[in-house]
Amino acid sequence: MVSKKGFLEERINVCLDQEGFNQKPSKNEVVRISERIAGQVTRVTIKELMENVTLPNAKSFTPATFAKAKRLNQNWKSQQIFALDIDSGLRIEEAIRLSEKWRVKPTFVYSTFSHTDQYHKFRMVFVLDEEIQDIRVRNVIQTALTTLFPTSDKNANDAARVLFGGKKIEFLHKGVVSIPDILDGVVRKIKSSSNSTREMKRFCKASGLAFHKGYPHYKKVEELELPSKWENLFISKTKNRTNTINYYSTRGENSHFDYYLVFSKDFYQDNESFSFESKTYEEQVMKQVRNFPFENLQKRCKLYREGISGDYWLYHNEMFGLMTNLLNVEGGKSKVVEIINSRKEYLEKREEWSLMMNQIRKMNYAPTRCNTYCPFADECIHAKNMIEQGKLPRGSVQVIEEPQFQDVDEVYRKLENVLGDLLKSTENGVYVIKAPTGIGKTEAIVNFAAENHFSIAFPTHRLKEEVSQRLNSKKIKHIKVPELPLLEEPFSEKIEHLYNIGAYTTVNKYLRQISNENEDVSIFLEELDKLKTSKNELLLTTHQRSIFTNDDSNSTVIFDEDPIPSLFPISQMKVSDLVFAFTKLQDNEVNKDVIITFQNMILNAPFDIVQERSSFLLPSVKDLEQTIVEERTISSNVLGFLNCDYFLKMRIHNTDYIYFIQRKKLSKSKKTIILSATINEKISKLVFGEDVTFIDLGLVRPAGSILQVTSKSFSRYTIKESHKELKSLAENLMERYNPESEIITYKDFSTGGKHEEIYFGNTEGIDNLKGENITVIGTPHLNPIAYLLISVALGYRMGLEESRMEYRPVERNGLRFYFTTYSNDILLKEIQFYLVETQLLQAIGRARVNRFPAKVLILSNLPVVGAEYISLSQKELIDLMK
DSSP, X not given: OOOTTOGGGOEXXXXXXXXXXXXXXXXXXXXXXHHHGGGOXXXXXXXXXXXXXXXXXXXXXXXXXXXXXXXXXXXXXXXXEEEEEEOSSOOHHHHXXXXXXXXXXXXXXXXXXXXXXXXXXXXXXXXXXXXXXXXXXXXXHHHHHHHHSTTBOGGGOSTTOOBOOBSOEEEXXXXXXXXXXXXXXXXXXXXXSTXXXXXXXXXXXXXXXXXXXXXXXXXXXOGGGOOOOXXXXXXXXXXXXXXXXXXXXXXXXXXXXXXXXXXXXXXXXBOTTOOOTTHHXXXXXXXXXXXXXXXXXXXXXXXXXXXXXXXXXXXXXXXXXXXXHHTTBTTHHHHHHHHHTTOXXXXXXXXXXXXXHHHHHHTTOOOOBGGGTOTTTTTSOOOSBHHXXXXXXXXXXXXXXXXXXXXXXXXXXXXXXXXXXHHHOOOOEEEXXXXXXXXXXXXHHHHHXXXXXXXXXXXXHXXXXXXXXXXXXXXXXXXXXXXXXXXXXXHHHHHXXXXXXXXXXXXXXXXXXXXXXXHHHHHHHHHHHHHHHOOSSOEEEEHHHHHHSOXXXXXXXXXXXXXXXXXXXEEEEEHHHHHHHHHHHTXXXXXXXXXXXXXXXXXXXXXXXXXXXXXXXXXXXXXXXXXXXXXXXXXXXXXXXXXXXXXXXXXXXXXXXXXXXXXXXXXXXXEEEEEESSOOHHHHHHHHOTTOEEEEOOEEOOSSEEEEEOSOOOOHHHHHHTHHHHHHHHHHHXXXXXXXXXXXXXXXXXXXXXXXXXXXXXXXXXXXXXXXXXXXXXXXXXXXXXXXXXXXXXXXXXXXXXXXXXXXXXXXXXXXEXXXXXXXXXXXXXXXXXXXHHHHHHHHGGGOTTTSOOEEEEEOSSOOTTOEEXXXXXXHHHHHTO
């Protein structure tokens, strides 16, 4: 694609003499030009160059620049223009036809002073897409061009050659050539000759390139494929090139290939066995992909679809891109043949394309990226290459639907409008507002609190206290649920024991018992008692208290963050603890029969099958709780189990456990507003009913950046299995992509960070990392038992296929990726993603990238919408784990 300023306005460096001539300079004039021209380095546009070298100016020039102001081959410094003098044996129109045949067209051609209609004498000028600063490469290019046009003057090929001006421009292409394109042309020409092997070796000897597998040793590659630096190697990376000119009218992006040239160690050698450090990797990536779903590629790739049907005319570079992809797939060669046979106009190209196919296969070309050659790259959401478009590689992410971002202030205004309308409404029910992290949800609540009375429930007492301070700073009157004070032993030990066994009623009794001798507890109880009589006052509370106490202080409650996990508390105990507790409970004759029956049901329950707890009548419930409280050896949540909805018995390492869940519900007599960045619409409707109002405010265009490496899951299990290697990998990735960043990960995955009190499960609302660069390490899976019990509590029943976890391709949130999950279209899978995404997104949100220019690095295989994804090769991962 032509840049906005126009191709002819591209600038290049030449040594341009300041004196013009209307004919070929005399010998004395030539001497003077030679002496001064090396010091006349000029940066000119291509248009200016053409005007300067033709009449009426007809100035002399050297394509090269020099390190010293003396025109000598040994002073050669750089070159972007190459020229051939044609004095006989070829007419201009024939030269152009040849250049089209070899696909190496000159940028312009001008006639020299001795040119006539009968005897054509002209100069072909080739502009490279990059400036060359390696004399070896310069010699390769000059040798290649004279090989393509053998009638050119061999005496005009030295590096310091002066080229004289001429009459006029005879041909203009408005295009540049690349070094790989020039060498491709040489290969095409030589392969079409009668003794191609001999001629190929001759060219390699003349140019200095190594001879490898029947070809000059050069290769277009992706950056990851580039070999390590070596003395006989020239590497050209797109991002490091000098004076790059982007001009590809049929490519999806103005992008060049990276490439390398391998030079012969002994000037020439038949180097069939040549190898360098990355060869093992090349052979690995070139292994053909098996079981490739061509039907998926047909649906997802317009170029392949229209290429194989013959509806689209394929240009050379597009066919090259298709071949490099399809020849890496088992059965892909037949698809290439099918494409070649799709149009009768391709008949004349069969030989050329057959040669190109053989070269791609022999030289092990990797799949070309879609955005470097595909004309439809801007029309579809494409993967890295055609292979990934059809078959997703493990550890990579394909965007199938681009996220739609909005300005942060726009989303905040939406939040204010929606929240204001809901607070004015007189309709009860559950209203869910999904709003991105860091846009100011809490600030919006505080602003509305000045003129409204409602309850605000926070996930922690710490967040409750932070908001209380904000309200005090604005002089907004409010009351708050007190936090149980820290107590010394044995009081704290006793209360912790009562909570563990589920004796919440006894906790309150015990606190009142010790309040006479503990002032802090006395104040705590007084504040609780005040809450019972408060009505229509701004109340700050917690998720737990709002859910478990049926507080009726206000008719409207706002949950800051998602309360759904708190509505499904899951507990665990050993079966032996439960049996011991039941044995003690049997001492009470009134409850004995029910307890024995219940105990037998537990002991006889099958493993790994969710059971619904039986309903029962206990004549003496108070005696049952009292018995458990008095028995100090009972430490499991027996009372919680007796109140559960479902339970599951499992054997883990020869020990039998009971997992159980109790479903809580929000009050239907209130208006409940939930503000959360991670809440899920499907789960919300299952939990709160189809009548729930769900409002998604959309995504914010971040002020910072999010980078995600998806090649490893960094799950708890994988870290436990390969702790040393994954810790080394995480450290090296941080050093590469986000050095000196703060870390959020699992509580038990020590990283030596300054904020180890912030970890998965303890990130909600934390604000002291805003604007900081952070690295989030891990995919915080829960125990699959949690997914199972929650799905059953929501009324879902599953069979063999639904409950099986596998590493499988997934399409979610506009992304395709591999993940260990359940089969498609089931609640179990939705619950899993919801719970894992919640933990991951909460951790990422601590940097507040929506408002601050911070950088977040994520090491997890669960892709986050809007991140820049990095998929590393196996070789890179191994190197980084050392």
